[in-house]
Amino acid sequence: MLLPTSIRLLRRSIRAGGAFFGLKFWSSWSKLVRAVVAPPAPASAETGRIRDHPMDSSSLHARTADASPPASPAASTVTAGPALGRSVARHHRLASSPTPRVGPTSPPVVGVATGTFCTQAMESPTKKRRCDGIDFPKTESGFSSTQSENVFVSCCNEVMTTIAQYALPPEVYRLCLTSKRFFDRKSDKLLSSRLLHASLTTSLERVLRTGLAGLSSDQLKSFSEMAASLPPGSVVISGSSLVQAALGDKWDHTDVDIFCTAAAAPAVRSWLVRDARKMVLNAGKVYCPLAVNKESGSFVTAIHHVERYGDVPEKGADVSGSGGRRPVPFDYDEACERGRSVNENLTSRRNIGTLETFGEDFQSAPYRIETADNVPLPFCLTQKCDEWDKVVDLVVCMAEHSSVKAALEDFDINICKCAWDGRSFSIADPHNTFSRRSTVGPEKRKSFLSSYQQHFNSGVHDQIGDVAVQRDGIELPLTYYPHDFLNLIGNTFAAVQSDGTELPLPLLPDHSVAEKHLRRSEMHNCALRTFGRIEKYCKRGIVFDDNFTAIAKEFQDQHVSLVRHFV
Known part of the structure; x- marks a missing residue:
């Protein structure tokens, strides 16, 4: 009961009071852990997993902090994009990290080989830091005298890894942003990477075990x-x-x-x-x-x-x-x-x-x-x-x-x-992902969706399926989506009629109208499916940072249908 209750209190502390109160709770909780928590169970020689874990004993790669860095292909890493570096820089302003300053024109910093999270901005450790309306005078280590380095050092890595396996990934991510202790480069793999990997692994096991695939x-x-x-x-x-x-x-x-x-x-x-x-x-x-x-x-x-x-x-x-x-x-x-x-x-x-x-x-x-x-x-x-x-x-x-x-x-x-x-x-994009935010991409798709919405509202959808776009004198009584049965084989479109007979349509200059219709049908279906996915993820609580949410809802409200046949 101790560990789940502590996790809930830690969540509330971080959400309600921000980093400062989360740290204060961690300090008190770590003292309690040292008094009542037994030493961590020995790790398996083959996998380095913690035994007697509350999840299935075959949990993937839940490695202890003291286990030697994996040298085999089964090694586990967490890869993050440059957004995490920006998040860390905003929260910590680290000064003593060996990571060099990254300029605005530098390529994205991604820790692929070691699973490290890289910062993209530094400043003097003696400069004051303001957090949630409270001034924290910096010491040589970059933290205030009231936030001693011993707060996190005193809590062993094995205990923190176990906590991460119980916590949700967004909570572990926010916790890692509270101290440079999680980004200390004393080993090949940062503690922040280990904690996030432990949390993500447990979460993925739960999703796949309880999903349709089982x-x-x-x-x-x-x-x-x-x-x-x-x-x-x-x-x-x-x-x-x-x-x-x-x-x-x-x-x-x-x-x-x-x-x-x-x-x-x-x-x-x-x-x-x-x-x-x-x-x-x-x-x-x-x-x-x-x-x-x-x-x-x-x-x-x-x-x-x-x-x-x-x-x-x-x-x-x-x-x-x-x-x-x-x-x-x-x-x-x-x-x-x-x-x-x-x-x-x-x-x-x-x-x-x-x-x-x-x-x-x-x-x-x-x-x-x-x-x-x-x-x-x-x-x-x-x-x-x-x-x-x-x-x-x-x-x-x-x-x-x-x-x-x-x-x-x-x-x-x-x-x-x-x-x-x-x-x-x-x-x-870890900062947006763990904040339940996203965008539509890539840019060519965003441009296409915006343009299609404008053309659709101008009445272009009334022309989809018009008799004028058919190939001269040939009827195609298709019963499924055009992109399922009209496909390019060499330089020929092969259309399949309802009786299964294949009808070749050569892509010659005088048959460009057939290609034009196919592309138009493809584009319509593609746009509609994308808007449908955006609407679906909005209902799941994902916030989009652009105007596509309103466009997707407009398409859903109009009950626009997929193009299923020529006529």
């Missing part, structure tokens, strides 16, 4: 081992799961988004099937790019396709059919047998009613849906893919990318760029 700590440990066997940057978990972990929230009906390179995809599929016990539901093009290659007419994007995975049903359980088919009993061996021909099924479009497909790429080596080490791949052909069936999205990048960085940088909401690669957390 991933246990053992499964996350095997994910870390799989990721460590791949080149750096090959696979990350990102999106809403990491946002929840960073904020300490729990949202309903959220899946797991895994981003990987084309080369790493087979190993990730093996982990999904063998360790996470998932199966393929379908695959297709989901993410809409904003750029287009004017020479070839192809869309410019870092993402090739998205594979959707669901839980493996119990043997004999009825699985829902599609297209009015009756439910059939599930058999794992039969599902694995179907998985042997998954690429042929996706390419031939023989099952157009259940699959979102786009051309011959599934037959080419980089994009074939297959596993590593010949692990059987279950494919539920008759599974109806509702949003509730899908629990994992595997986002596969284009083959030319050796890292998933390009895909993450193109996210429409910056807070969603939070990522975990199996050993380290990346928080792109």
Whole structure:
């Protein structure tokens, strides 16, 4: 009871009284800890984890402060962008740190190798600091005489790490901003990095364990081992799961988004099937790019396709059919047998009613849906893919990318760029993220959304789907989104009619109207989805620092629909 109660009091102190009262509480609490808390349990020789932790004993990389810095790929770091440096500089004005002054034209300071947080401004330690209306005369160490250095030195690192595992990441972040003790460079890894990593790890375990995917700590440990066997940057978990972990929230009906390179995809599929016990539901093009290659007419994007995975049903359980088919009993061996021909099924479009497909790429080596080490791949052909069936999205990048960085940088909401690669957390904008704030990005997307909103209000939406944009004399009774079935194969758009027949549309100069319509439909759907995501995150308590919140609400209030067909 002591530790949770102390955490609650510490939260209230920091929120109500700011840094000064938080420090005063910490001083009193640390004296109590020294009197009643037993020495920390010995660390495991293999992992350095604290034993008898209140969470699952397989908690990932919860390393003690005295454990030697990890030298293996399983080492854990916390990566932060330049915003954290600015936050630290505003709160501390550190003077004795060996970090050099960073000028306004210097590149962003990011502690990637060691997981350090870097400051970007210094000033004299003898200068007075004002905090919450109280003047603190600086001593040689940079703190007032009433705030002795012994306040934090007297509380051992193991105790603070345990506290961080109980606290929410935003609270740990704010606590670390109260003293330069957390940024003392006496070891390869700063104490602030260790505390934030401990808090983020516990929070991520909780989110993934209680989410739709239901991933246990053992499964996350095997994910870390799989990721460590791949080149750096090959696979990350990102999106809403990491946002929840960073904020300490729990949202309903959220899946797991895994981003990987084309080369790493087979190993990730093996982990999904063998360790996470998932199966393929379908695959297709989901993410809409904003750029287009004017020479070839192809869309410019870092993402090739998205594979959707669901839980493996119990043997004999009825699985829902599609297209009015009756439910059939599930058999794992039969599902694995179907998985042997998954690429042929996706390419031939023989099952157009259940699959979102786009051309011959599934037959080419980089994009074939297959596993590593010949692990059987279950494919539920008759599974109806509702949003509730899908629990994992595997986002596969284009083959030319050796890292998933390009895909993450193109996210429409910056807070969603939070990522975990199996050993380290990346928080792109920590000060805004831990304050539940975000922006829309990148700049090209912000410009597009603003322009589209102006054009939409001028009546351009009335022209979408107009007969004039059809190809001469050809009707296309499509039943799904154009971007699901109109895709570039070489220099040809392949449209699929309702009976599954493929209808080629050559991209010749006299057929530029078809390309124009497709781009317009793509842009409309892309804008609408982005506005919908902004509105969704606003309802989750995220504050956007620009005017897109009002624009998104306007689109939602008008009940604007996605473009689903030509006419």
